[in-house]
Amino acid sequence: MIRVQNLVKKFADFTAVNDISFDVPKGEIFAFLGPNGAGKTTTIKMLTTLLPPTSGRLELNRLDPTRQANAVRQQFGIVFQDPSLDGDLTAAENLELHGVLYHVPRKVRHERAEMLLKLFELWDRKDTLVKKFSGGMKRRLEIARGFLHTPKILFLDEPTLGLDPQSRNQLWTHVRRLNETEQVTVFLTTHYMEEADRVAHRIAVIDHGKIVAIGTSQELRQRTNTESLEDAFLSLTGTTIRDETANSSDQLRQMVQMWRR
Amino acid sequence: MHAIFILWLRELKKYTRSRAQIVASLGQPLLYLLVLGFGLGPVFQQAGNGSYLQFVAPGVIGMTVLFTSVFSGIALLFDRQFGFLKETLVAPVPRIRIMIGRTLGGATVAILQGTLIFVVCMIAGFRPVNLASIPLGFVFMALIAVVFAALGTAIGSGLQDMQGFQLIMNFLVLPIFFLSGALYPLHNLPKALAAVTRIDPLSYGVDGLRGALTGRLMVFSTTTDLLALLLIAVGLLLLGAWRFSKIEI
Numbered sequence: 001m002i003r004v005q006n007l008v009k010k011f012a013d014f015t016a017v018n019d020i021s022f023d024v025p026k027g028e029i030f031a032f033l034g035p036n037g038a039g040k041t042t043t044i045k046m047l048t049t050l051l052p053p054t055s056g057r058l059e060l061n062r063l064d065p066t067r068q069a070n071a072v073r074q075q076f077g078i079v080f081q082d083p084s085l086d087g088d089l090t091a092a093e094n095l096e097l098h099g100v101l102y103h104v105p106r107k108v109r110h111e112r113a114e115m116l117l118k119l120f121e122l123w124d125r126k127d128t129l130v131k132k133f134s135g136g137m138k139r140r141l142e143i144a145r146g147f148l149h150t151p152k153i154l155f156l157d158e159p160t161l162g163l164d165p166q167s168r169n170q171l172w173t174h175v176r177r178l179n180e181t182e183q184v185t186v187f188l189t190t191h192y193m194e195e196a197d198r199v200a201h202r203i204a205v206i207d208h209g210k211i212v213a214i215g216t217s218q219e220l221r222q223r224t225n226t227e228s229l230e231d232a233f234l235s236l237t238g239t240t241i242r243d244e245t246a247n248s249s250d251q252l253r254q255m256v257q258m259w260r261r
Numbered sequence: 262m263h264a265i266f267i268l269w270l271r272e273l274k275k276y277t278r279s280r281a282q283i284v285a286s287l288g289q290p291l292l293y294l295l296v297l298g299f300g301l302g303p304v305f306q307q308a309g310n311g312s313y314l315q316f317v318a319p320g321v322i323g324m325t326v327l328f329t330s331v332f333s334g335i336a337l338l339f340d341r342q343f344g345f346l347k348e349t350l351v352a353p354v355p356r357i358r359i360m361i362g363r364t365l366g367g368a369t370v371a372i373l374q375g376t377l378i379f380v381v382c383m384i385a386g387f388r389p390v391n392l393a394s395i396p397l398g399f400v401f402m403a404l405i406a407v408v409f410a411a412l413g414t415a416i417g418s419g420l421q422d423m424q425g426f427q428l429i430m431n432f433l434v435l436p437i438f439f440l441s442g443a444l445y446p447l448h449n450l451p452k453a454l455a456a457v458t459r460i461d462p463l464s465y466g467v468d469g470l471r472g473a474l475t476g477r478l479m480v481f482s483t484t485t486d487l488l489a490l491l492l493i494a495v496g497l498l499l500l501g502a503w504r505f506s507k508i509e510i
Contacts, residue, residue: 051509
């Protein structure tokens with residue numbers, strides 16, 4: 001379903017993704033595990049047509065994201081690392097807008113919106129403005145939205161960041177259920193070990209733009225001779241702390257948060 | 262088509278939902294209309310130009326449309342910060358349609374806001390001379406709205422933070438307003454100033470609007486105004502579409 005060969009992305013003097021290759025078969029839940037700045041989000045951006053790769057081949061359901069962008073976009077749903085809902089619209093309106101943009105026929109659009117809102121326990125809040133939602137509700141709505149156009153692949157970029165254990169647990173239960181019932185291939189990134197361990201069929205550990213290991217959780221533990229996935233991860237990526245600098249978006253977001261209170 | 266419509270509808274919904282913002286955005290035009298309108302009235306009258314309120318009302322309407330439409334384009338910055346922009350950019354819709362939907366939505370909101378100010382002007386005592394030419398006034402309002410919504414999109418596509426926004430306000434939008442002849446007649450100006458007012462798109466908008474509503478003190482002909490605005494609109498729409506297609510997240 002997803003095929004990546006010798007993918008490279010360079011920004012000026014910095015190589016974010018350095019010659020990675022992997023395959024994800026249909027129906028698999030595949031996790032990208034890596035420290036901050038390892039190249040997880042950059043890879044997702046290239047797979048989802050938001051960034052052109054420097055070199056290498058990409059394939060999603062046999063389509064090339066660099067040349068058949070619109071056809072590829074119809075194939076996947078995505079939940080970004082940071083929110084991407086319109087707070088001034090209601091939950092139902094956010095889904096409606098998404099459905100129209102993805103050419104979902106009106107009847108199907110409404111049926112699926114109802115089914116997904118009920119599944120994610122947002123049906124009774126469907127006419128509430130999204131800006132009044134809690135962090136967990138917003139995440140659920142985003143994931144429901146990602147499923148609305150029955151995608152073949154769902155990308156989840158650190159979907160549980162900042163959620164409490166209850167919401168995380170519920171979220172993964174739903175994702176797994178939809179993975180089974182609709183045969184959706186799931187590509188997720190996270191740095192919560194236990195999540196990758198519990199949810200993913202296979203895990204790729206990525207660091208400094210390279211895949212350092214790939215396999216099931218058990219295989220990774222066996223390879224590194226460790227007890228837990230966390231130990232395996234640390235043994236593969238080392239113990240140095242990675243710092244990311246805040247960009248202007250983060251600063252502005254903080255400022256706007258201040259105005260709102 | 263559906264994509265353009267739903268994005269247009271989104272702009273309208275956002276507008277009608279922000280009641281506080283609608284009221285707040287009436288403040289500045291009201292200030293110009295009432296304080297300048299009545300304050301400069303006597304001087305203007307003595308200079309032999311007639312009622313200043315009659316003169317400034319089309320300018321204030323033009324200003325409202327200018328600010329609202331530029332701001333709708335710059336609102337791209339907020340969509341970028343709150344992430345909604347990404348949702349539209351990964352959708353299987355050509356970017357040009359997304360840009361058109363947004364821009365038309367922003368322009369529509371600007372026309373609504375301009376209409377609101379038109380009504381306020383009437384309440385303050387402004388009287389259009391010829392009822393039959395009011396539709397022509399709306400044509401000019403629409404053209405101003407499209408020109409500046411497209412300009413706003415072109416600018417908003419490249420903006421990364423609030424500082425950039427301030428810069429645009431102070432060094433582009435306010436000069437466009439002050440140089441447009443919205444507040445004073447563009448006759449007998451120093452040569453340099455006159456030249457600058459000729460390259461300001463809003464000059465043609467305000468001139469056309471004033472001609473349609475009051476029939477007095479026009480600098481150009483209605484045809485010149487229409488052609489100039491149409492030409493600028495096409496140019497800026499192309500620029501906006503090109504800049505929008507270059508957005509990287």
